[in-house]
Amino acid sequence: MTNNKVNKQENDWKQSVDSTIKRFPERKDLFTTSSDIEVDRLYTSKNEADLGYPGQYPYTRGIQPTMYRSRFWTMRQYAGFGSATGTNERFRYLLEQGQTGLSVAFDLPTQIGYDSDDIMAEGEVGKVGVAIDSLKDMEILLNQIPLNKVSTSMTINASASVLLCMYIAVGEKQGVPLDELTGTIQNDILKEYISRGTYIYPPKPSMRLITDIFEYCQKNVPKFNTISISGYHIREAGSNAVQEAAFTIANGMAYVDAAIDSGLDIDSFAPRLAFFFNAHNNFFEEVAKFRAARRIWAKIMKEKYEAKDPKSWKLRFHTQTGGSTLTAQQPDNNITRVTLQALASVMGGTQSLHTNSRDEALSLPTEDSARIALRTQQIIANESGVADTIDPLGGSYYVEELTDRIEVEVNKYLDRINEIGGAVQAVEEGFMQREIHQNAYEIQKRIEKNEEIIVGLNEFKLDEEINPDLLKVDPSLEQAQITSIQKIRSNRNKTDVTLALEAFREAVKTSDTNLIPYILDAVRAYATIGEICNVMRDEFGEYTGI
Amino acid sequence: MDKIRVLVAKPGLDGHDRGALIISQALRDHGMEVIYTGLRQTPVQIAQAAVQEDVDVIGLSSLSGAHNTLFPKIMDELKKRHADDIPVVGGGVIPSEDIPFLLEKGIKRIFTSGSSTESLANYIQELIYPKDSAVTSPKKISHIGIAVTNIDKAISFYTDSLGMEIEGVENVESQAVKIAFLKVGESRIELLEPLDDSSSIKKFLDKKGEGIHHIALEVDNLERRLSKLKSEGIQLIDEEAKPGAGDSQIAFIHPKSTNGVLFELCQQAEGSEE
Numbered sequence: 001m002t003n004n005k006v007n008k009q010e011n012d013w014k015q016s017v018d019s020t021i022k023r024f025p026e027r028k029d030l031f032t033t034s035s036d037i038e039v040d041r042l043y044t045s046k047n048e049a050d051l052g053y054p055g056q057y058p059y060t061r062g063i064q065p066t067m068y069r070s071r072f073w074t075m076r077q078y079a080g081f082g083s084a085t086g087t088n089e090r091f092r093y094l095l096e097q098g099q100t101g102l103s104v105a106f107d108l109p110t111q112i113g114y115d116s117d118d119i120m121a122e123g124e125v126g127k128v129g130v131a132i133d134s135l136k137d138m139e140i141l142l143n144q145i146p147l148n149k150v151s152t153s154m155t156i157n158a159s160a161s162v163l164l165c166m167y168i169a170v171g172e173k174q175g176v177p178l179d180e181l182t183g184t185i186q187n188d189i190l191k192e193y194i195s196r197g198t199y200i201y202p203p204k205p206s207m208r209l210i211t212d213i214f215e216y217c218q219k220n221v222p223k224f225n226t227i228s229i230s231g232y233h234i235r236e237a238g239s240n241a242v243q244e245a246a247f248t249i250a251n252g253m254a255y256v257d258a259a260i261d262s263g264l265d266i267d268s269f270a271p272r273l274a275f276f277f278n279a280h281n282n283f284f285e286e287v288a289k290f291r292a293a294r295r296i297w298a299k300i301m302k303e304k305y306e307a308k309d310p311k312s313w314k315l316r317f318h319t320q321t322g323g324s325t326l327t328a329q330q331p332d333n334n335i336t337r338v339t340l341q342a343l344a345s346v347m348g349g350t351q352s353l354h355t356n357s358r359d360e361a362l363s364l365p366t367e368d369s370a371r372i373a374l375r376t377q378q379i380i381a382n383e384s385g386v387a388d389t390i391d392p393l394g395g396s397y398y399v400e401e402l403t404d405r406i407e408v409e410v411n412k413y414l415d416r417i418n419e420i421g422g423a424v425q426a427v428e429e430g431f432m433q434r435e436i437h438q439n440a441y442e443i444q445k446r447i448e449k450n451e452e453i454i455v456g457l458n459e460f461k462l463d464e465e466i467n468p469d470l471l472k473v474d475p476s477l478e479q480a481q482i483t484s485i486q487k488i489r490s491n492r493n494k495t496d497v498t499l500a501l502e503a504f505r506e507a508v509k510t511s512d513t514n515l516i517p518y519i520l521d522a523v524r525a526y527a528t529i530g531e532i533c534n535v536m537r538d539e540f541g542e543y544t545g546i
Numbered sequence: 547m548d549k550i551r552v553l554v555a556k557p558g559l560d561g562h563d564r565g566a567l568i569i570s571q572a573l574r575d576h577g578m579e580v581i582y583t584g585l586r587q588t589p590v591q592i593a594q595a596a597v598q599e600d601v602d603v604i605g606l607s608s609l610s611g612a613h614n615t616l617f618p619k620i621m622d623e624l625k626k627r628h629a630d631d632i633p634v635v636g637g638g639v640i641p642s643e644d645i646p647f648l649l650e651k652g653i654k655r656i657f658t659s660g661s662s663t664e665s666l667a668n669y670i671q672e673l674i675y676p677k678d679s680a681v682t683s684p685k686k687i688s689h690i691g692i693a694v695t696n697i698d699k700a701i702s703f704y705t706d707s708l709g710m711e712i713e714g715v716e717n718v719e720s721q722a723v724k725i726a727f728l729k730v731g732e733s734r735i736e737l738l739e740p741l742d743d744s745s746s747i748k749k750f751l752d753k754k755g756e757g758i759h760h761i762a763l764e765v766d767n768l769e770r771r772l773s774k775l776k777s778e779g780i781q782l783i784d785e786e787a788k789p790g791a792g793d794s795q796i797a798f799i800h801p802k803s804t805n806g807v808l809f810e811l812c813q814q815a816e817g818s819e820e
Binding site: 124 | 559560561562563564567568572584585586588610611612614615616619639641643658659660662663664779
């Protein structure tokens with residue numbers, strides 16, 4: 001790269017810093033280390049300048065010109081269990097403790113579109129998240145939470161369209177204009193087929209629901225992130241870091257293709273695409289993975305899809321520390337693991353972060369554990385100084401080499417998936433599933449042969465296990481939730497529900513009607529998640545795995 | 547011996563099947579036939595599949611916290627089909643306080659996170675073919691090893707005073723020891739004298755003086771026994787069997803795992819009279 005070009009980039013960056021600071025003043029006038037050494041905004045070497053600058057294509061060093069010097073990442077703890085009332089209390093507790101965004105965990109029946117009194121829901125109600133059967137539960141969940149001030153991430157995929165509509169309906173009841181609602185729905189069905197298993201319908205209608213959401217939100221809820229393309233679960237299912245990045249990006253491309261095929265313009269929806277990655281223990285590899293993913297996505301969006309708006313090029317992502325890396329043995333050690341992983345996410349430039357709790361290999365977190373997990377982020381942000389300069393590992397020989405290597409390896413996978421015919425085809429053929437499973441089995445064998453050391457599990461064991469206090473979901477909750485949904489069914493206006501569901505069924509039978517307004521009408525009439533999803537089950541059929 | 551048939555099942559709505567898939571593959575690698583149900587199976591479907599497939603064992607995997615509801619239901623469904631003689635084991639994210647309840651409901655054993663696939667495979671093997679198992683009692687005490695500084699000086703006590711018969715004296719160069727066997731009924735006393743300073747017997751004598759060095763147990767199926775001990779976290783000096791005297795196979799267990807006693811396991815060569 002010529003010196004002139006470097007100087008131009010540097011000047012462009014400096015100008016963007018000035019304008020960014022006007023909107024987001026830096027947290028301090030002067031950043032210093034504990035020995036009072038001034039910390040520069042960015043370190044760079046002129047020879048390494050093809051890395052680019054933060055906030056500039058290809059965004060290897062971050063998507064914003066000032067990154068955390070202006071504002072820390074969003075600390076978004078994932079929470080939800082039992083009833084809407086209990087979860088609402090936990091949300092309000094976390095907001096009081098300084099959390100800056102909500103992240104809702106839903107129970108499995110809600111995620112798979114079953115009402116709490118469905119036979120399939122038996123034993124599962126409120127277990128891994130909150131049970132939401134109808135708009136009524138959503139109203140309780142978000143009670144006294146101002147939806148124009150708090151952004152909400154919802155981990156919901158197969159039934160995302162219904163939950164999004166419930167969220168919109170609560171916003172309407174709070175009097176919040178739709179264009180002020182902010183948040184994210186995960187809404188990534190491809191990774192469900194690959195790794196998490198929480199699917200309902202076959203791929204084609206599932207992709208239609210996703211593009212319907214893109215289109216509806218672009219017009220009506222423009223600040224909502226309409227999808228969070230998730231590598232997290234791919235990694236938890238046993239992939240390595242390269243596979244995580246590769247399969248996530250491949251899925252992202254499939255969503256872009258589907259949206260373009262449905263007639264949307266790339267720059268109309270791409271800026272609202274968000275990503276979700278995992279952070280495991282291999283510190284430098286994780287940092288490099290985030291940097292490489294950003295660069296690869298930027299190149300794909302600009303060069304392959306010819307997006308014009310720089311916002312379409314930016315890979316924005318949430319990170320969660322790795323649940324599967326935690327051990328049930330000596331659970332306090334998990335605090336250390338989470339700290340390392342959180343640090344890697346921050347050094348990798350994440351936009352928001354969930355830190356896992358120490359007891360998550362045993363059950364859902366207790367309030368104490370959830371607070372320690374949040375405090376871990378707050379200590380990294382406020383005490384460690386790593387947020388005071390941008391991309392602090394940029395220029396490290398090791399990290400730059402790893403970033404380049406990961407880019408090459410990810411691109412090899414992308415080429416292979418492209419040869420198969422894209423991510424949807426690769427999922428249907430089970431390609432990604434096989435790759436992940438093979439890697440998971442290899443990891444297990446290495447652990448059993450002590451070739452990979454897991455502290456407390458296969459080395460450094462204690463004779464006596466420490467058993468922490470665990471959170472127990474009240475077993476009577478299932479019955480209470482069943483009573484509640486039956487009460488809602490008998491109190492609502494039955495004609496409204498019937499009419500809304502009939503209209504919805506007619507729309508589902510078409511191939512080109514946007515389904516979201518119909519779901520919204522059904523939700524407003526207090527149709528249940530099971531009733532709405534069953535209409536689609538009847539018409540679309542159910543996916544049964546391969 | 548017929549191949550053991552295992553049904554690996556995922557009850558409930560949880561879609562995380564990394565554990566179930568790993569276990570399926572590991573059991574196949576241990577020579578078993580595995581039928582995996584796939585996701586979201588109801589108790590009825592699981593019991594039916596177990597009967598139809600005529601399996602020897604059912605393995606249930608659950609991570610969502612629904613185990614206390616779903617596992618007992620599966621036991622009930624098996625009973626209805628007169629198939630409650632099929633042993634059922636469970637695993638996943640299961641808090642230790644729930645385990646007694648599940649065992650009371652008839653689940654044979656719960657393998658929690660961190661259990662090795664090796665220990666699961668061994669457990670199933672024992673459950674179905676107990677005779678072939680690695681935990682049958684050792685056949686006898688093969689011999690008791692006694693460290694001495696000089697065999698020639700020590701031996702007269704055994705022969706002259708106790709009237710025992712010398713069976714043989716030999717040098718085992720690989721271990722740098724000279725050994726003498728004295729027969730006592732169906733067992734033996736083995737005297738061990740170091741040949742040089744590199745011998746572990748020399749170190750033993752320097753540290754503890756003369757006395758009992760090890761007890762050797764005669765066993766069947768040494769390799770499987772070693773892999774079982776290893777999977778249980780027992781510290782082994784020899785993770786694989788090595789050649790011992792007279793075509794036997796031997797391996798030592800570390801005293802750290804045996805309350806301070808050095809045990810040798812030995813398996814006689816097939817066809818051996820011993």
